[in-house]
Amino acid sequence: MELIQKNAKRFLNTPISVLDLAPITQGSNASETFKRSxxxxxxxxxxxxxRYWLAEHHNMPGIGSSATSIIINHIASxxxxxxxxxxxxxLPNHAPLMIAEQFGTLxxxxxxxxxxxxxxxxxxxxLTARALRRTLFSNGDDFPDLVEELEAYMSEEATTGVKAYPGLGLSIPxxxxxxxxFSARLSASRGMPFSFASHFAPDYMHQAMDLYRSRFEPSDKLDKPHVMLGVSVVAADTDEEAEYLSTSRKQQMLDLMRGNPGQFKPPVKNLADHYAxxxxxxxxxNRGASSYMTGSPETIKQQxxxxxxxxxxxxxIISSDAFDHEARVRSHEIVAELLS
Structure with missing residues (x-):
């Protein structure tokens, strides 16, 4: 009983954030998606x-947050x-100066x-990456240089001849x-907070966290490691309802595995009727059991x-998508009720 109470106290003291993939549901459109977000x-x-974060994706019919900075302003406003x-x-999709200016404006x-x-x-x-890149030669290996370049545009101490206006001198985490x-080592060496996509790469989660925490070097931005883990959560009033709602996200992932991404589909009773x-x-x-959580309030609390x-x-940071907006809101409400 003492261990259960200790675990529950740690859960209640852990900040919970939201990752919104801005799903465009089947039969809907981006305008309706942004209203729902x-x-x-x-x-x-x-x-x-x-926190409420949005992710940059491109050439994805079921995700509406490609112009990420604009949607961030919509939500913040x-x-x-x-x-x-x-x-x-x-970042490799963009000139760092443009991102410094955009986020300085935000x-x-x-x-x-x-x-x-x-x-x-x-x-x-x-193919889409080639259409996006400011050059055709960037493959992500220059990411550390791009991060350093972006920071320099916003730093009053850096001796670059170009600065971000607005952006210069602003405190933007x-x-x-x-x-x-890769990013675990880089964020540790630069004394930055680190967010790991546990729901995308569950097999590397512990390795990445260990790398980050063991190699962390304090900076003027952060004096100790801070790691945020991404998990997928579909919560409903019963385990059965949650499992049914989760089939929308599973269909999205299965269609992506087929190389045929589409709009976010309604839930189905049996995936086996639609997929091999x-x-x-x-x-x-491919799904990490511990980072994919589906169930009733009590089940989600335990997980x-x-x-x-x-x-x-x-x-x-939780990603909690459901086809029906009210079900999606309810999923987040259940997590909120666990925190209260």
């Missing part, structure tokens, strides 16, 4: 969630307290509420995001508590 953001803001940011901006519009999360992947397929050890057994088995192998106790994460 704002409605969700306003609710989780009132419920005490810590309609909320009051919650921090809003990118989870993340795929911070100037919404002081003290903007986060800049940076990733090194293109967030798209190779920069996070490095990753699903391998081998495809479903491959999906389950989240166990996950936080296992990882000692400083923060959790």
């Amino acid at each position: 704002l409605d969700l953001a306003q609710k989780v803001d009132a419920w005490g969630f810590n 309609g909320t009051k307290h919650i921090r809003v940011g990118s989870g993340g901006i795929m 911070e100037s519009l919404h002081p003290g509420r903007i986060d800049l999360g940076l990733g090194r992947a293109p967030g798209s397929d190779q 920069i996070w490095l995001l990753g699903s391998s050890g 057994p081998g495809e479903i088995a491959a999906l389950e192998r 989240l508590t166990s996950f936080i106790e296992e990882t000692h994460a400083d923060e959790i």
Whole structure:
């Protein structure tokens, strides 16, 4: 009993944030998606969630957050307290000066509420990456140089001949995001907070956290390691309902595995009626059991508590998608109720 109470206390003291993939549901459009995202953001803001992040993806019919900075402004303008940011901006797709100016503008519009999360992947397929890149020669290996360049544009101490206006001298937290050890090592060496996509690369989660924590070097930005882990959560009033709702996300992942991404589909009673057994088995192998949470309030509480106790994460960011907007809101509300 004492251990259970200790675990529950740690869970309640762990900040919970939201990653919104801005799903465009089947039969819907981007305009409706952005309205739903704002409605969700306003609710989780009132419920005490810590951050609301949006991710850069391209050439994906079911994801509406490709122009990430614009959507961040949309969400920040309609909320009051919650921090809003990118989870993340795929820096190799952009000139660092442009990102420094964009986020300098966002911070100037919404002081003290903007986060800049940076990733090194293109967030798209190779063909789309070629269409996005400012040069055709960047493969992500120059990511450390791009991060340093971006920071220099906003630093009053750096001796570059170009500065970001707005952006110069503003205190905008920069996070490095990753699903391998690369960004873990880089964020540790630069004394930055680190966010790991546990739901994308569960097999590397502990290795990446260990790398980050063991190699962390304090900086003027951060005096000790801070790691935020991404998990997928589909919560409903019963385990059965949650499992049914989760089939929308599973269909999205299965379609992506087929190389045929589409809009976010309604849930189905039986995935086996739509996908081959081998495809479903491959999906389950690729999913980390501990970072994919589906169930009733009590089930989610047990899963989240166990996950936080296992990882000692400083923060959790949940991705909780459902086809029906009210079901999606309810999923976040259940997590909020666990925190209260």
